[in-house]
Amino acid sequence: MQSEAEVATLASDAPVAYVTQTTLSVDDTRGIIDALHRRFTDIVGPDTRDICYATQNRQAAMRELSTQVDVLLVVGATNSSNSNRLREIGAESGVASYLVADGSEIKAEWFAHAQTVGITAGASAPEEMVEHVIDALRAIGPVEVTTMSGREEKVEFKLPAKLTQPLAAIEATTATATAVREE
Numbered sequence: 001m002q003s004e005a006e007v008a009t010l011a012s013d014a015p016v017a018y019v020t021q022t023t024l025s026v027d028d029t030r031g032i033i034d035a036l037h038r039r040f041t042d043i044v045g046p047d048t049r050d051i052c053y054a055t056q057n058r059q060a061a062m063r064e065l066s067t068q069v070d071v072l073l074v075v076g077a078t079n080s081s082n083s084n085r086l087r088e089i090g091a092e093s094g095v096a097s098y099l100v101a102d103g104s105e106i107k108a109e110w111f112a113h114a115q116t117v118g119i120t121a122g123a124s125a126p127e128e129m130v131e132h133v134i135d136a137l138r139a140i141g142p143v144e145v146t147t148m149s150g151r152e153e154k155v156e157f158k159l160p161a162k163l164t165q166p167l168a169a170i171e172a173t174t175a176t177a178t179a180v181r182e183e
Contacts, residue, residue, distance in 0.1 A: 007038075059086065098155045
């Protein structure tokens with residue numbers, strides 16, 4: 001489902017639940033989720049805290065960055081939904097926005113009338129790719145790099161208890177489970 005209008009076409013007498021792609025931000029999903037709740041009063045779905053905070057933070061930063069630059073570069077893979085969404089946000093803001101995997105894809109003509117270029121990266125893009133893009137910009141002309149302040153991410157994901165037990169305890173548990181099954 002990709003739009004609020006599609007919600008109206010759904011018909012179901014059975015209980016309804018929804019999930020979202022983890023790389024979508026709360027902003028990307030809010031309208032559709034609200035429409036689902038209006039249409040199905042007993043619908044079940046994930047808490048908005050379960051939606052990817054890194055994606056949400058990057059998209060919010062992209063909206064802010066797009067007000068400060070003439071051209072936006074998003075470093076990421078063409079098959080990355082969050083990288084594509086970042087480029088779309090830039091374009092929606094009226095800023096020339098390009099998705100590049102690395103510096104080899106940069107075209108000097110993109111910057112012909114630009115004073116300031118913004119660079120961001122998809123959540124899974126390695127820092128090395130961003131550095132390659134900056135080096136490619138340096139080959140075109142002088143570059144001064146500044147970093148925007150952003151939301152500090154302090155979210156920690158705890159490992160399941162079974163993974164934090166000492167290996168001997170896990171092996172003993174496995175041996176016991178095997179012995180019980182053999183009886």
